[in-house]
Amino acid sequence: MTQRDPKLLIQPGPQLRQQMTTPVVMRDVWYALAPATLAGVWFFGMGALLVLLTCIAAAVLTEWCFSPEEKRRYFLGDGSAILTGWLLGLTLPPALPLWMAFIGGAVAIGMGKTIWGGMGGNLFNPALVGRAFLLATFPIAMTTWTSPGDFFTIPASVFAMPLMHGVVDTVTQASPLGLMKFEHTSTGFIDLLFGNTSGSLGETSGLLLILGGLYLWWRRDLDWRIPVGILATAMAFSLVLFMMDSGKYPGPIFTALSGGMMLGAIFMATDPVTSPLTPRGTWIFAVGIGLLVVLIRVFGGFPEGMMYAILLMNATTPLIDRYTQPRVFGRGLDTK
Amino acid sequence: MNLFRRLSNSFDHGVHPRHHKEQTEHLAIQRLPFGKRFVIPLGQHIGAPAKAIVQAGDTVKRGQMVAEPGGFVSVALHSPVTGRVTDIGPERYADGTFREAIVIEADQYDTQQMDVNPIDWESLSIEDFINEVQKAGIVGMGGAAFPCHVKYAIPDGQKIRYLLINGAECEPYLTNDHRQMVEQTDALLYGAEIVRQKLGAEEIVIGVERNKPDAIKALQDAIKPGQPARVMPLEVKYPQGAEKMLIKSVFDIEVPAGKLPRDVEVAVNNVGTIIAIADYFQTGKPLIERVVTVSGPGVSYPANLIVPLGTPIREVLDYAGGLTEETRQVVLGGPMMGASIADLDAPMLKGSSGVLALTEHETGRPQEYNCIRCGRCVEACPYFLNPARFARLAKSRMYEEMAETYNVMDCVECGCCTYSCPSGIPIVQHIRTAKDHLRSMKGKVK
Numbered sequence: 001m002t003q004r005d006p007k008l009l010i011q012p013g014p015q016l017r018q019q020m021t022t023p024v025v026m027r028d029v030w031y032a033l034a035p036a037t038l039a040g041v042w043f044f045g046m047g048a049l050l051v052l053l054t055c056i057a058a059a060v061l062t063e064w065c066f067s068p069e070e071k072r073r074y075f076l077g078d079g080s081a082i083l084t085g086w087l088l089g090l091t092l093p094p095a096l097p098l099w100m101a102f103i104g105g106a107v108a109i110g111m112g113k114t115i116w117g118g119m120g121g122n123l124f125n126p127a128l129v130g131r132a133f134l135l136a137t138f139p140i141a142m143t144t145w146t147s148p149g150d151f152f153t154i155p156a157s158v159f160a161m162p163l164m165h166g167v168v169d170t171v172t173q174a175s176p177l178g179l180m181k182f183e184h185t186s187t188g189f190i191d192l193l194f195g196n197t198s199g200s201l202g203e204t205s206g207l208l209l210i211l212g213g214l215y216l217w218w219r220r221d222l223d224w225r226i227p228v229g230i231l232a233t234a235m236a237f238s239l240v241l242f243m244m245d246s247g248k249y250p251g252p253i254f255t256a257l258s259g260g261m262m263l264g265a266i267f268m269a270t271d272p273v274t275s276p277l278t279p280r281g282t283w284i285f286a287v288g289i290g291l292l293v294v295l296i297r298v299f300g301g302f303p304e305g306m307m308y309a310i311l312l313m314n315a316t317t318p319l320i321d322r323y324t325q326p327r328v329f330g331r332g333l334d335t336k
Numbered sequence: 337m338n339l340f341r342r343l344s345n346s347f348d349h350g351v352h353p354r355h356h357k358e359q360t361e362h363l364a365i366q367r368l369p370f371g372k373r374f375v376i377p378l379g380q381h382i383g384a385p386a387k388a389i390v391q392a393g394d395t396v397k398r399g400q401m402v403a404e405p406g407g408f409v410s411v412a413l414h415s416p417v418t419g420r421v422t423d424i425g426p427e428r429y430a431d432g433t434f435r436e437a438i439v440i441e442a443d444q445y446d447t448q449q450m451d452v453n454p455i456d457w458e459s460l461s462i463e464d465f466i467n468e469v470q471k472a473g474i475v476g477m478g479g480a481a482f483p484c485h486v487k488y489a490i491p492d493g494q495k496i497r498y499l500l501i502n503g504a505e506c507e508p509y510l511t512n513d514h515r516q517m518v519e520q521t522d523a524l525l526y527g528a529e530i531v532r533q534k535l536g537a538e539e540i541v542i543g544v545e546r547n548k549p550d551a552i553k554a555l556q557d558a559i560k561p562g563q564p565a566r567v568m569p570l571e572v573k574y575p576q577g578a579e580k581m582l583i584k585s586v587f588d589i590e591v592p593a594g595k596l597p598r599d600v601e602v603a604v605n606n607v608g609t610i611i612a613i614a615d616y617f618q619t620g621k622p623l624i625e626r627v628v629t630v631s632g633p634g635v636s637y638p639a640n641l642i643v644p645l646g647t648p649i650r651e652v653l654d655y656a657g658g659l660t661e662e663t664r665q666v667v668l669g670g671p672m673m674g675a676s677i678a679d680l681d682a683p684m685l686k687g688s689s690g691v692l693a694l695t696e697h698e699t700g701r702p703q704e705y706n707c708i709r710c711g712r713c714v715e716a717c718p719y720f721l722n723p724a725r726f727a728r729l730a731k732s733r734m735y736e737e738m739a740e741t742y743n744v745m746d747c748v749e750c751g752c753c754t755y756s757c758p759s760g761i762p763i764v765q766h767i768r769t770a771k772d773h774l775r776s777m778k779g780k781v782k
């Protein structure tokens with residue numbers, strides 16, 4: 001025979017695999033987040049960027065510390081730690097002291113992921129675990145919102161010494177949701193859409209977040225049912241309230257565009273690990289979040305409800321999965 | 337969604353791998369020259385192995401029966417060449433094991449011509465017809481190699497309304513059914529008519545994926561007015577050719593779990609199988625050769641070949657230009673359900689629809705990550721099972737729960753879940769482990 005006999009590989013089928021891998025999925029999410037993040041940095045300045053980078057650094061460092069040495073390459077290589085830090089950073093006030101941001105990032109990975117057995121085992125969204133921790137520990141710093149200012153001015157509070165709050169010297173301003181809740185004034189839709197309002201880095205530009213979501217949907221990385229379900233439910237619910245008393249309750253468009261709604265619906269609730277597996281389950285999950293978020297915003301003590309709504313529904317995910325198993329092909333036909 | 341699926345003629349879920357058929361879909365079928373040595377394993381079909389009726393030293397003619405069926409679920413075997421039986425004993429098998437086989441050496445001076453002896457099928461009773469098909473050694477040619485006549489033995493009280501011909505050919509790379517539909521259209525329709533009349537079916541339906549427009553057209557043109565046959569174009573999707581999926585796509589009927597197509601009044605046959613039946617009744621030639629696609633980036637000259645059964649896989653590859661340096665893996669069958677070949681000197685069998693030479697690019701395995709619960713596998717599984725759950729439960733050896741709560745035994749190992757998993761989890765392997773375990777447990781209880 002003329003040709004060399006190559007060493008043949010024996011492996012079980014299927015031999016073909018689609019090209020999408022978990023690291024690619026994570027990187028896609030980075031790309032989708034980039035425009036909204038850049039816009040946020042543009043509006044809030046260098047200080048916000050520092051907060052964001054600190055969160056990412058803390059998350060990656062924590063992942064590195066807790067991953068077994070021989071698997072470190074893959075633990076870090078999947079890119080999920082960066083994403084967790086990034087998402088956390090987007091939910092924080094732009095003038096938060098860096099040491100707090102660092103703690104947030106570390107808690108997000110440590111308590112949000114590692115103690116659950118790492119990637120894929122966690123019940124709650126890690127970024128939100130980090131945020132919930134910060135909110136409980138530093139309630140004042142976490143609710144001090146600055147309005148967008150000059151790009152190069154970094155608020156002094158950012159460099160506050162550990163365990164110090166620092167003085168907030170920039171113009172503080174209530175976020176649109178705070179204004180709505182406590183003063184019943186609404187912010188213009190155009191400002192909300194482009195992100196020129198006070199709030200956290202990622203709570204601002206609804207438009208760019210939607211673009212990111214569309215990109216993910218096009219790449220098939222995103223379960224479209226979740227954002228669609230959340231937004232539709234929240235808007236419908238607030239429309240009902242709005243029609244009951246338009247002076248007291250926000251309208252549906254405000255509900256959809258303000259606060260962490262877009263960021264939460266598109267990037268946080270869709271975290272595959274903490275949302276249901278089954279298609280029917282994702283609908284239940286999304287509708288649950290939509291209802292809870294409006295309930296918390298309108299009747300709860302905080303102006304913002306997205307975080308708690310998502311965390312609460314995260315907790316129900318195993319249960320939802322259990323009861324929404326699809327009907328197996330060729331089974332249970334009589335009861336159709 | 338369901339309405340949409342109805343309009344596009346398809347089942348739900350499944351995956352869309354690139355079909356790679358362009359390499360061979362326009363290449364006419366050629367005949368592989370006869371080699372010297374042929375190996376005919378006795379147990380190459382599902383069911384009981386055949387029983388050899390020749391001895392070492394016997395001379396045999398091409399098409400002569402060399403082994404008789406070993407039971408009802410079993411078929412006869414025939415010599416692919418005129419020559420001499422040299423040995424009956426263990427021989428190499430594609431998976432690396434050794435199995436009992438008849439070895440025949442071809443007579444180099446024989447012309448290998450066969451007499452034409454048509455069989456008058458019209459006067460045969462259904463029992464005799466079933467006997468003839470078994471005697472002809474015909475099995476399902478799509479890959480499973482299930483004895484064909486068993487499907488025709490319909491229990492009393494049941495009837496067949498539709499003869500469904502499987503021309504989906506959903507496995508990537510393979511074009512053997514495609515070329516046969518284009519080149520042997522008349523034989524296909526003739527064979528279909530034989531089976532239809534014998535089973536008393538009302539209509540012949542030929543399901544073909546839409547990526548074979550020339551086959552669809554050829555069939556539509558060849559159907560004579562008055563013949564109760566129609567062609568059904570189907571969405572290009574894997575596993576469109578899985579029996580139960582095909583029935584769902586064509587008739588919108590779900591075959592209940594644990595039941596057979598005949599329970600919903602359908603008989604399903606592959607294109608190659610029907611042509612083999614037509615050949616047998618028209619010329620008396622039993623199943624001694626089959627059409628095989630040799631393809632993949634690892635061969636220089638991909639082809640559709642008529643291969644005498646028992647030819648070593650190596651000769652088929654050599655005819656296609658031999659393996660390139662980059663070839664990492666050779667697969668017998670399609671790339672989704674086919675198996676890696678451990679030994680290139682193993683023989684081609686009745687169920688070998690393709691020989692594919694794949695490179696690192698196709699067969700490289702991604703790094704395995706933890707399951708991210710993305711649900712891609714759930715939305716790929718055509719049986720609506722929960723593969724992510726299987727993988728997780730199998731890792732903690734909770735096989736009973738897999739069977740009781742999640743119906744793991746319904747899995748047909750189509751591979752859609754593993755194919756679509758971004759975390760590179762070998763889900764099908766976990767499922768096989770679980771099934772093996774459950775089967776052995778069941779054996780112990782009995």
Ligand code: SF4
Pocket residue numbers: 716717718719720721722723746747748749750751752753754763764767
């Ligand atoms: S191999 Fe089994 S579990 Fe996986 S997709 Fe196919 S039928 Fe579903």
Ligand code: SF4
Pocket residue numbers: 706707708709710711712713714723724727756757758759760761763
């Ligand atoms: S496709 Fe893979 S990663 Fe996604 S849910 Fe299924 S097993 Fe998990």
